[in-house]
Amino acid sequence: xxxxxxxxxxxxxxxxxxxxxxxxxxxxxxxxxxxxGDKPSFRHAWKYSKFCLVPVQEFYEPKYINGxxxxxxIKCKDNQPFTVAxxxxxxxxxxxxxxxxxxxxxxSDHHPxxxxxxxxxxxKRSIIVIxxxxxxxxxxxxxxxxxxYFFHMSDEFVTFPxxxxxxxxxx
Numbered sequence: 001x002x003x004x005x006x007x008x009x010x011x012x013x014x015x016x017x018x019x020x021x022x023x024x025x026x027x028x029x030x031x032x033x034x035x036x037g038d039k040p041s042f043r044h045a046w047k048y049s050k051f052c053l054v055p056v057q058e059f060y061e062p063k064y065i066n067g068x069x070x071x072x073x074i075k076c077k078d079n080q081p082f083t084v085a086x087x088x089x090x091x092x093x094x095x096x097x098x099x100x101x102x103x104x105x106x107x108s109d110h111h112p113x114x115x116x117x118x119x120x121x122x123x124k125r126s127i128i129v130i131x132x133x134x135x136x137x138x139x140x141x142x143x144x145x146x147x148x149y150f151f152h153m154s155d156e157f158v159t160f161p162x163x164x165x166x167x168x169x170x171x
Contacts, residue, residue, distance in 0.1 A: 011100035061117035085128040
């Protein structure tokens with residue numbers, strides 16, 4: 001998904017400065033907090049604390065029922081948008097400046113809500129929701145203190161089977 005502005009194109013899925021093609025971003029939608037500083041794709045953005053907030057209305061995760069994945073919607077109980085911790089970086093692809101981003105994830109094996117998603121034997125992962133009162137702090141934090149904002153999702157979220165016909169589409 002590309003968004004265009006006067007100076008930059010925007011891309012979901014982080015493109016490190018050395019990336020040569022936009023399709024590289026399909027491998028970098030999420031960055032694991034445990035390894036974000038070590039992985040070549042994310043290392044530069046992490047080292048220079050290029051933190052961002054990703055506005056989200058709802059997101060989708062697979063929930064396995066009787067051994068088969070079913071897509072579930074996750075959103076705030078009050079249907080309000082929220083923000084997710086992300087990192088960003090800049091690259092030049094085919095002569096165009098591209099600013100791209102990834103969402104940060106944390107382990108959720110023991111989280112009472114998020115541990116129900118993904119394949120039964122796979123590690124459970126969750127995005128990091130940054131509450132409104134911490135948004136400015138997150139944006140101005142450095143990578144050495146970023147862990148202070150690795151919040152687990154609160155109990156303000158609900159889930160239900162995704163209805164393909166009624167999906168909220170912001171675009």
